[in-house]
Amino acid sequence: MDDCIIIGAGPAGLTAAIYLARCHLSIRLFDSGSSRAAMIPCTRNHAGYPEGIAGKDLLHRMRAQAERYGAVREAVKVTAIEPDGDGFRVRTDHGSYPARTVLLATGVVNHRPEGLLPDVHDPALARGLLRYCPICDGYEVTDTKVGVIGTGEHGMREALFLRGYTSDVTLIAPEAGHRLDAACTRALDEAGIARIDGPCGGWAIEGDRLALDTAQGRMAFDSVYPALGSRIRSHLAIAAGALATGEGCLEVDDHQRTSVPGLFAAGDVVKGLDQISHAMGEAGVAATTIRNLLSERRPIRR
Structure with a gap:
C-alpha cells in the first residue's frame, strides 16, 4: 500500500x-x-x-x-x-x-473558441498569438492590439484587466451578440474597450497576427485571449x-x-x-x- x-x-x-x-x-x-x-x-x-x-x-x-x-x-x-x-x-x-x-x-x-481547430490553435499558442492567462503574460502584450473572446461579466473583467497593458482592446462575443448588463457596458465604455458581435469563425494565422471573422468583418490581432471559462x-x-x-x-x-x-x-x-x-x-x-x-x-x- x-x-x-x-x-x-x-x-x-x-x-x-x-x-x-x-x-x-x-x-x-x-x-x-x-x-x-x-x-x-x-x-x-x-x-x-x-x-x-x-x-x-x-x-x-x-x-x-x-x-x-x-x-x-x-x-x-x-x-x-x-x-x-x-x-x-x-x-x-x-x-x-x-x-x-x-x-x-x-x-x-480551458474552453477553446468554437471552430478553432488544432492546426491553427497549437501554432498560434506556440507563437503567442493565442493566450489564456492575462496574469501570466499580460506584460507580453503591452501596447499591442488585443482581442478578447467572451461576454458577460467574465469577459468584461478579462478585457478590463488587459486594458492595464494596452489601450487597444476589443471584446468579441463568441456567439451572435453580447450579454452585457448596463454596469458592464458602462465599465467597458469608460475604459475605451470596443465591443464587436460574433459569431467568431474563419480562424487563421495571417502574417504575425491571428485573424477571425466577426459580425463586423474580418479582424486580426497581435494576441487573442479566450475568456470562456x-x-x-x-x-x-x-x-x-x-x-x-x-x-x-x-x-x-x-x-x-x-x-x-x-x-x-x-x-x-x-x-x-x-x-x-x-x-x-x-x-x-x-x-x-x-x-x-x-x-x-x-x-x-x-
Missing part, C-alpha cells in the same frame, strides 16, 4: 511528489499526460527564470527531481477514487491500487464524496484537506488563483499535512 497516490503531474502534483518522497514516503504519481502547464510556450513570471522557461521544460525538471528521490510515476488514467477502510483504492485503466492517502491535483481544462477536473473527488462549489472547484480547509478524510486537493482544481506558484504553494501545504497525518497514524521511521 502506497503512503500517498498523487493524481495529476502538473506543478502541484510534482511539487507534492518532491516533498513527500523526501519525507521517505512511498509515492505513486499518476500522470495522464494532460497537464495544462505543458501548453505554456514560455512563462516569464515564474520566479528563478528571468529569461523564461517553457512549460514542458519546467515539468521535465520537476519530474526528474521527484524521481531522484524515489517517486514512482506511471502514465495511467484514473477512473475512480474509492474510500476503503482507513485508506483508498484508486482505480485506473491499468488496474487498481491501495493508498493510505490521496492527493488530487488534476487542474482544469474552464472545466474543473474534480469529478473523481466529487464521486468519492468530496464537497465542491457550484462551479466544481473542490472545497478544502487551510491545510488542503477535502471533506473526505485522507483525501487532499491542490492547484487549479481548488478554488483560488490559477497560477503555477500558487499551485506549488498549496501542494507544499498539502504534502506537509499528509506527512504529519501519516506520522500520527503510525511512525514513519523507526
